[in-house]
Amino acid sequence: MSNIDNDYFFAIARAQSDYARCIDDDRLEDWPAFFEEACLYRITSAASHRDGYEASVVFANSRGMLTDRISALREANIYERQAYRHLLGMPALLGQTSAGLRTETPFMVARIMQDGTTDLYATGRYLDIWNLKGEAPKIVERIVVCDSSRFDTLLAIPL
Amino acid sequence: MSNIDNDYFFAIARAQSDYARCIDDDRLEDWPAFFEEACLYRITSAASHRDGYEASVVFANSRGMLTDRISALREANIYERQAYRHLLGMPALLGQTSAGLRTETPFMVARIMQDGTTDLYATGRYLDIWNLKGEAPKIVERIVVCDSSRFDTLLAIPL
Amino acid sequence: MSNIDNDYFFAIARAQSDYARCIDDDRLEDWPAFFEEACLYRITSAASHRDGYEASVVFANSRGMLTDRISALREANIYERQAYRHLLGMPALLGQTSAGLRTETPFMVARIMQDGTTDLYATGRYLDIWNLKGEAPKIVERIVVCDSSRFDTLLAIPL
Numbered sequence: 001m002s003n004i005d006n007d008y009f010f011a012i013a014r015a016q017s018d019y020a021r022c023i024d025d026d027r028l029e030d031w032p033a034f035f036e037e038a039c040l041y042r043i044t045s046a047a048s049h050r051d052g053y054e055a056s057v058v059f060a061n062s063r064g065m066l067t068d069r070i071s072a073l074r075e076a077n078i079y080e081r082q083a084y085r086h087l088l089g090m091p092a093l094l095g096q097t098s099a100g101l102r103t104e105t106p107f108m109v110a111r112i113m114q115d116g117t118t119d120l121y122a123t124g125r126y127l128d129i130w131n132l133k134g135e136a137p138k139i140v141e142r143i144v145v146c147d148s149s150r151f152d153t154l155l156a157i158p159l
Numbered sequence: 160m161s162n163i164d165n166d167y168f169f170a171i172a173r174a175q176s177d178y179a180r181c182i183d184d185d186r187l188e189d190w191p192a193f194f195e196e197a198c199l200y201r202i203t204s205a206a207s208h209r210d211g212y213e214a215s216v217v218f219a220n221s222r223g224m225l226t227d228r229i230s231a232l233r234e235a236n237i238y239e240r241q242a243y244r245h246l247l248g249m250p251a252l253l254g255q256t257s258a259g260l261r262t263e264t265p266f267m268v269a270r271i272m273q274d275g276t277t278d279l280y281a282t283g284r285y286l287d288i289w290n291l292k293g294e295a296p297k298i299v300e301r302i303v304v305c306d307s308s309r310f311d312t313l314l315a316i317p318l
Numbered sequence: 319m320s321n322i323d324n325d326y327f328f329a330i331a332r333a334q335s336d337y338a339r340c341i342d343d344d345r346l347e348d349w350p351a352f353f354e355e356a357c358l359y360r361i362t363s364a365a366s367h368r369d370g371y372e373a374s375v376v377f378a379n380s381r382g383m384l385t386d387r388i389s390a391l392r393e394a395n396i397y398e399r400q401a402y403r404h405l406l407g408m409p410a411l412l413g414q415t416s417a418g419l420r421t422e423t424p425f426m427v428a429r430i431m432q433d434g435t436t437d438l439y440a441t442g443r444y445l446d447i448w449n450l451k452g453e454a455p456k457i458v459e460r461i462v463v464c465d466s467s468r469f470d471t472l473l474a475i476p477l
Contacts (some may be wrong), residue, residue, distance in 0.1 A: 169323075176407060244426065269438055269441045269465070271465040275467055277439075
């Protein structure tokens with residue numbers, strides 16, 4: 001593994017860690033800034049992804065759509081306050097494409113209910129393409145592949 | 160991210176990993192040695208922390224208090240033996256203060272009961288200040304912010 | 319921590335990450351290639367390991383036995399398809415032996431059932447010896463020490 005790879009690893013690992021903290025700290029308004037203006041954000045299931053379906057539970061192809069999503073979430077979420085905790089594995093560097101650096105990063109997300117109950121809310125992996133040309137890496141494309149196909153509650157927060 | 164940052168990252172990541180192994184290996188008597196002689200160790204909830212309350216479920220401001228805590232735990236814990244498994248995310252380096260390097264590290268802790276039942280026991284983040292002047296980083300301050308406010312069992316082991 | 323340690327850390331972290339993805343992607347036929355031809359692979363419990371018992375739930379001492387294991391698994395597993403998600407902590411470098419580099423790496427594995435139910439399936443640590451002489455690190459010895467002693471379902475997939 002070359003020093004360049006190590007530098008990329010650090011840059012991506014730090015960006016992923018910041019991304020997770022942004023959501024877990026409930027600073028959702030800052031979340032779209034992790035993405036390029038023109039971007040792709042999809043949440044799908046492992047089964048759909050494996051079968052090559054393009055259907056997504058959540059789909060956005062611009063930073064503006066992500067901002068709108070957060071606004072809607074803030075308006076809707078006037079009932080119960082839940083908390084989330086992301087834990088991410090090490091990013092795997094999968095190679096350079098013309099769009100940017102492709103990586104895969106596994107995750108587990110715990111959900112903490114108002115009454116303190118904690119459960120494993122979602123597991124899966126981020127399939128990402130990163131633009132590394134700016135100061136901090138920006139997400140060009142993030143496909144969130146959830147291991148489970150049960151998505152009823154998955155519509156709530158960004159993953 | 161500079162090379163100095165990378166070195167800090169490694170030093171903190173290694174210290175965190177050693178800290179978690181110390182607890183999970185049940186070598187609790189070694190646990191206070193991760194702290195400075197004059198230190199702050201608190202366990203609190205995200206809700207208390209967000210509201211600025213200083214109230215803590217666990218509080219210690221010296222290494223001696225941590226040692227006392229382990230002694231008390233060993234005497235009390237003559238009934239059921241439980242095991243724990245910490246999994247930590249990457250430390251985020253938040254900046255230098257006069258007291259040391261501030262970092263934040265997310266965690267999940269699983270608890271394994273005698274009968275083999277495994278559950279997600281606690282999630283949260285370590286808000287730390289590290290003294291990096293010695294051979295290994297030492298904890299000047301560790302505020303363990305648990306995502307859940309349900310603390311009945313949280314009094315048992317160090318987090 | 320020296321630069322050589324950092325290089326080892328990266329090499330092991332990458333190998334562990336690749337290992338976990340191989341299993342979670344259900345590319346089980348590729349799994350034996352992470353091991354040396356002459357290797358030791360054991361799954362045991364923390365209680366057995368602590369008491370010094372050599373008894374293992376799973377035992378293999380060659381790559382061929384690992385390959386056989388996957389073949390048997392593929393033939394047997396015609397009923398319900400489950401998915402797994404490994405999340406690994408940072409590897410701790412424990413020192414060089416004549417057999418290779420010793421490391422310890424904690425893990426959590428979630429299991430996702432066909433109906434979407436997700437639970438914490440196994441937690442524990444990998445006690446490994448790595449041969450670092452080739453292009454990618456190869457496993458000379460992997461003792462999977464599970465925190466739980468309940469092994470009925472643990473026979474299913476490689477850990």
